[in-house]
Structure formats: structure tokens, C-alpha cells
Amino acid sequence: MSTSGISKIGVLGIGTMGSGIAQVSAQSGFETIVADVSDEVLEKGMARIHKSLDKLVASYEKTEGKRGITKEHRDEAAGRLKSSAKMDDLLDRDIIIEAVFEDYDVKAKLIKELDGKGFDGLFASNTSSISITRLANNYHDPARFMGMHFMNPVPIQKGVEIIRGLLTGDEMYSTIVALCGDMGKTPIPAEDKAGFGINRMFIPFVNEAARVVEEGIMSVEDADKTTLCLGHRMGPISTMDFVGLDIIVDVCNVLEAEFGSPYKATALLKRLVEAGYLGMKTGKGFYIYEKGKDPVVNPAVARYRIK
Numbered sequence: 001m002s003t004s005g006i007s008k009i010g011v012l013g014i015g016t017m018g019s020g021i022a023q024v025s026a027q028s029g030f031e032t033i034v035a036d037v038s039d040e041v042l043e044k045g046m047a048r049i050h051k052s053l054d055k056l057v058a059s060y061e062k063t064e065g066k067r068g069i070t071k072e073h074r075d076e077a078a079g080r081l082k083s084s085a086k087m088d089d090l091l092d093r094d095i096i097i098e099a100v101f102e103d104y105d106v107k108a109k110l111i112k113e114l115d116g117k118g119f120d121g122l123f124a125s126n127t128s129s130i131s132i133t134r135l136a137n138n139y140h141d142p143a144r145f146m147g148m149h150f151m152n153p154v155p156i157q158k159g160v161e162i163i164r165g166l167l168t169g170d171e172m173y174s175t176i177v178a179l180c181g182d183m184g185k186t187p188i189p190a191e192d193k194a195g196f197g198i199n200r201m202f203i204p205f206v207n208e209a210a211r212v213v214e215e216g217i218m219s220v221e222d223a224d225k226t227t228l229c230l231g232h233r234m235g236p237i238s239t240m241d242f243v244g245l246d247i248i249v250d251v252c253n254v255l256e257a258e259f260g261s262p263y264k265a266t267a268l269l270k271r272l273v274e275a276g277y278l279g280m281k282t283g284k285g286f287y288i289y290e291k292g293k294d295p296v297v298n299p300a301v302a303r304y305r306i307k
């Protein structure tokens, strides 16, 4: 039995974050169902999860058990994980963790839909920036709604920012703290203001890095090199490609709406998203990613720079 009292978890969205959350949930012993819009999207997401589990087994074998998981653990986790394109399959879950697009309307519609179908469990949102209080308003019991902001990549990063909405109840809060523990994660409490704590700091930093490139102050590669000198493991430009440029712009929009124009997404970031260059997930962003090759700067970005 888990310390949180939860046994069945539903994850909504099998993208970058949803796939990681579903994987960790299954690895941690929860009966897990992950849902998304179509069987095709789910197939790709499940393949990503299985690849990630295999990597953990390889790591276990390479480090003689210091890191990673055993083959048996992988097979057990895979056995606990199911996917479905039907929202109805989430209705019996103790908790649903949503990780769909960072768009209030998309999230609100789904919460209302599940609510309307009679879902009565706990609800958590992996939103990076949207008000938890506002999202909770779409659920019949806002006291059992809360933010659970996992970090990318979920199977590796330990921190989970946990955000109480104005109406989140004490019982929900302590259950989510316990659930983080059950999932091997460290809860980091933050208040319900746009971007919470982490993205209030991180997004202006990377957005400014895009501006440094856009204004021709530094090349893409040099902007990345500079923060390695600060001890970061990845430069800000590569980090944006890793997170997804659409996500960065969406979060900038939320911060701008609450705090004003200094948080506005740079034009370069917006143009890249408009062009469909979303970063590593589409193979193109600030850099171009091809299998077996080192990333190279996207010529479209180099051209866009003010000389």
C-alpha cells in the first residue's frame, strides 16, 4: 500500500511530460492508464516509454546496480502501464494527473469533460504556469485539485513543484506530498502565482538568452557556452530546444498576462514556433537534430540574427 493511499493513477497526455509521469507512476507500483487523443499518438508515446525503461536497464547493467532498474522491475512496470484513447477509461482512477498542452482552454475543456462524466477522484495539473485556482474552478471539488509540476526528464529529475490553489484543501495537500514520496520525488512547495517559483526564474532567463541571440549579441553556440561557465549542464538555448519552444512561448504568455511586458516572448521564439520548429521533439529548433550527428545551428536562426 502506498503512503498516499493512492493505487490507480490516470495520466492525461503522452507527450514529453505525460510519458515520463506515466513511466514513473508504473515504476513506482501504481496501476497506470495514460490517455491521449489517438491510438497513433499513444503508440509513439508508449514506444518512447519502453525505450526509456530499456535505457534504465542498460544503466543498471553498466553500473552494476548503482543506477537504473533491473529487467524484472522493467517488466513489472510495463505490466502495470496501459494506454487508452478513451477518456472514460480514466473515470475509475484515484487521481488524474493532466499533462496536455500548456493552454488554459484545452486543459479547462478536459477537466470539465471528465467532471461531466462523473469523475470524482483527485485532480492534479502539471501546468508550468497557469493559475491552479483558475483551473480548479472547472472541477466540482476545487478542494481536491492541485498543481504537481514535474521536471523534465521526469524519470531522472527528483523535484516536483507542488502548488496549492486558493481552495485546495489540507487533505489534498498532504496526499500530494505523500504521493511525491511514493514516486521517489521531492516536493517543492510554491504559491499560485503565474510561473510559480521555478518558471518565474527560469523562463525570463531563457527568453533573455533568445533575445541575446536575436539582437546579435552572441551566436547560438556562444550563448550556450557562457552558462556552462556558470556550472549549468546545458546552455539556455539547448535547454529551450529540450523543453519545447511552444511551451516556452506559452509560459511567457502567461507570465506576460500577469506581470506585464518584460515577460513578452521574443519575436525569434514566436517565429520559430510559427514555423513548426518546436525543438528536439520536432527535430528542429534553434538547432537541427539528426540521428547519429551532432546538432548544428538552424540556418533559419542564423539568418534571423540582427547583424
Ligand SMILES: NC(=O)c1ccc[n+]([C@@H]2O[C@H](COP(=O)([O-])OP(=O)(O)OC[C@H]3O[C@@H](n4cnc5c(N)ncnc54)[C@H](O)[C@@H]3O)[C@@H](O)[C@H]2O)c1
Residues within 6 Å of the ligand: 012, 013, 014, 015, 016, 017, 018, 035, 036, 037, 041, 098, 099, 100, 101, 102, 103, 106, 110, 126, 127, 128, 129, 149, 150, 151, 152, 242, 243, 244, 247, 281
Ligand atoms: N516540456 C517540459 O519541459 C515541461 C516541464 C514541466 C511541465 N510541462 C508542462 O507539461 C504539460 C505538457 O507539456 P509537454 O511538454 O509534455 O507537451 P507535449 O506537446 O509534448 O505533449 C502534450 C500532449 O498532450 C496531448 N493532448 C493535447 N490535447 C489533448 C486532449 N484534448 N486530450 C488528450 N490529450 C491531449 C497531445 O496529443 C500531446 O501528446 C504542459 O502543461 C507543460 O507546460 C512541460
